[in-house]
Amino acid sequence: MATKLLLEHINVPGIETYDVYRSKGGYRAVEKALKTMSPDDVMEEVKKSGLRGRGGAGFPTGMKWSFLDRKSSNPRYLVCNADESEPGTFKDRYLMEKNPHILIEGLILSSYSLGSNSTYIYIRGEYKWIVGILEKAIAEAKNAGFLGKNILGSGFNLEIYVNNGAGAYICGEETALIESLEGKRGNPRIKPPFPAISGLYNCPTVVNNVETLATVTPIINMGGDEYAKLGIGKSTGTKLISACGHINRPGVYEIDLGLPVDEFLNSDEYCGGIRKGHELKAVIAGGSSVPILPAELFMKNAAGEARLMSYESLSDGGFATGTMLGSGGFIAMDETTCIVHNTWTLARFYHHESCGQCSPCREGTGWMEKVLHRLEFGHGHMHDIDLLVEIAGKIEGNTICPLGDAAAWPVAAAIRHFRDEFEYHVTHASKVKDSRKAHLPNYKTATV
Amino acid sequence: MEQTQHQFQFSEKSLKKVQEMKTRYPEGKQKSALLPVLHMAQDEFGGWLSAPLMDYVASLLDITPIEVYEVASFYSMYNLKPVGKCMFEFCQTGPCCLNGVEELIEYTEGKLGIKVNQTTADGKYTIKAVECMGSCGSAPMAQIGTYYYENLTKEKIDKIIEVFGQPDFDPFKKYSI
Numbered sequence: 001m002a003t004k005l006l007l008e009h010i011n012v013p014g015i016e017t018y019d020v021y022r023s024k025g026g027y028r029a030v031e032k033a034l035k036t037m038s039p040d041d042v043m044e045e046v047k048k049s050g051l052r053g054r055g056g057a058g059f060p061t062g063m064k065w066s067f068l069d070r071k072s073s074n075p076r077y078l079v080c081n082a083d084e085s086e087p088g089t090f091k092d093r094y095l096m097e098k099n100p101h102i103l104i105e106g107l108i109l110s111s112y113s114l115g116s117n118s119t120y121i122y123i124r125g126e127y128k129w130i131v132g133i134l135e136k137a138i139a140e141a142k143n144a145g146f147l148g149k150n151i152l153g154s155g156f157n158l159e160i161y162v163n164n165g166a167g168a169y170i171c172g173e174e175t176a177l178i179e180s181l182e183g184k185r186g187n188p189r190i191k192p193p194f195p196a197i198s199g200l201y202n203c204p205t206v207v208n209n210v211e212t213l214a215t216v217t218p219i220i221n222m223g224g225d226e227y228a229k230l231g232i233g234k235s236t237g238t239k240l241i242s243a244c245g246h247i248n249r250p251g252v253y254e255i256d257l258g259l260p261v262d263e264f265l266n267s268d269e270y271c272g273g274i275r276k277g278h279e280l281k282a283v284i285a286g287g288s289s290v291p292i293l294p295a296e297l298f299m300k301n302a303a304g305e306a307r308l309m310s311y312e313s314l315s316d317g318g319f320a321t322g323t324m325l326g327s328g329g330f331i332a333m334d335e336t337t338c339i340v341h342n343t344w345t346l347a348r349f350y351h352h353e354s355c356g357q358c359s360p361c362r363e364g365t366g367w368m369e370k371v372l373h374r375l376e377f378g379h380g381h382m383h384d385i386d387l388l389v390e391i392a393g394k395i396e397g398n399t400i401c402p403l404g405d406a407a408a409w410p411v412a413a414a415i416r417h418f419r420d421e422f423e424y425h426v427t428h429a430s431k432v433k434d435s436r437k438a439h440l441p442n443y444k445t446a447t448v
Numbered sequence: 449m450e451q452t453q454h455q456f457q458f459s460e461k462s463l464k465k466v467q468e469m470k471t472r473y474p475e476g477k478q479k480s481a482l483l484p485v486l487h488m489a490q491d492e493f494g495g496w497l498s499a500p501l502m503d504y505v506a507s508l509l510d511i512t513p514i515e516v517y518e519v520a521s522f523y524s525m526y527n528l529k530p531v532g533k534c535m536f537e538f539c540q541t542g543p544c545c546l547n548g549v550e551e552l553i554e555y556t557e558g559k560l561g562i563k564v565n566q567t568t569a570d571g572k573y574t575i576k577a578v579e580c581m582g583s584c585g586s587a588p589m590a591q592i593g594t595y596y597y598e599n600l601t602k603e604k605i606d607k608i609i610e611v612f613g614q615p616d617f618d619p620f621k622k623y624s625i
Contacts, residue, residue: 085580125483159472164484184518345542
């Protein structure tokens, strides 16, 4: 039986309200922590849980917290990264819409541990209606005495504020997010210094993803050791996976890490299989930035072992034959999918979202988009394929932030595994032209 | 007539909200409220940010106009030109393409007689194609005003065009389509 920690009460009517959430054991973890635990005790439980950042990087959360400069005379800040923008990812949205109080509870616990008295939720601008949902939950929690001054007589003060972005994928990168929260353009900062030393307003700051922070709630309730028993190996606990593409049951699922991919894809409890009459061709397992895998390499690693939904199993084989769990944005594609077309739309995304600070990314993403566009519409040359690989290789590792890598990996992986489709677009150019309404001369990505 | 910042004045309610927002940040860091206040300005004054309106926002937050312009031009949700009251923002990223958004955009273009990034002559409708909106499991989709309209079909587009073209259409309200 699958464990449900974040989505346990998701279908209870009214769970988004304080009263119902409270009646289901909500805010017990805050009572436990503020009455019986020190801030360091809370961090110890998070460390013991083995929780890893759920935004995509998978960095151990407890370790990240331990880097926070607690000796500084400046205030410390916790910032919740709700800028969910990775294509294929919509899990944080689901959680905030349906169960906002579990996030607020996790924020109180985490703020207490880190010593943040003003905690900010930075939410992507497009999630306009969720701002209201979160602000209502914050007001309810405050009314019940779980926010404000001297919470539960502990002497700990906390206010939580929601701040909306305005349409920029780059602001999911933590230093770009901090810049944006300061009211500036979302240009990532050069690290070091890391935010743990100098972040928001040059003060020590921890930035964590929505799901990561919400998960602190069950960790405190059950204890870090119990949480660590869930999952497999270093992939402890549960993970939200947002599934989309050509599957029967798109949606957000909470899985025990280590669930076999076959079960996730085909069981009616999760994706329910590929749509009728079709078969799986390829999978992007963890958001658009992670390498695409052909069906056979997704289902089984190069050694022929069945893959599991875990950080380690999905990355088995490195980029040659593996991928990453990433953000949990799961995109399944059936045999009708043109990989060249799909890669082009993703390249367009990264070009649009590049902040323009580093030339390899600013120029390179544009070149990749253009070259992919001409291949897609039947105007490409055979040498364009290697040109793409070369551009991707020159972006990767040469930029301030990981957006460059994130743009390069999907292109390189698509050619690695589906080179024949790119070649087909050259060798059968006229056929491709006929099937696409090519508008190459006028092509540009203008914005209003 | 040339617009000046003096033509703009937030409602009492909005001004109070701006004042409250400024207190959310440490002393001297009121610029942090810039993105939310720009959204408020865009929502309250016709859906786009003219230079005088940005100057007004700058004056409210005690920052220079250039600090507002550089932010407004960076983020894709701020419109620097007038747009229709019903603005289709179709997601055009990978997962939405897998579910047929391109055909739907073309259909909408045909129905309205405009292309992406254009506004109808009557000023009612604009079509934009934007990047991933976090609605991949309910694709294809478009954001119109505050809300998402998901699992779109040609029939739903027809209905949206009809209903959202009425004079009483309120982009901040959720409509069931």
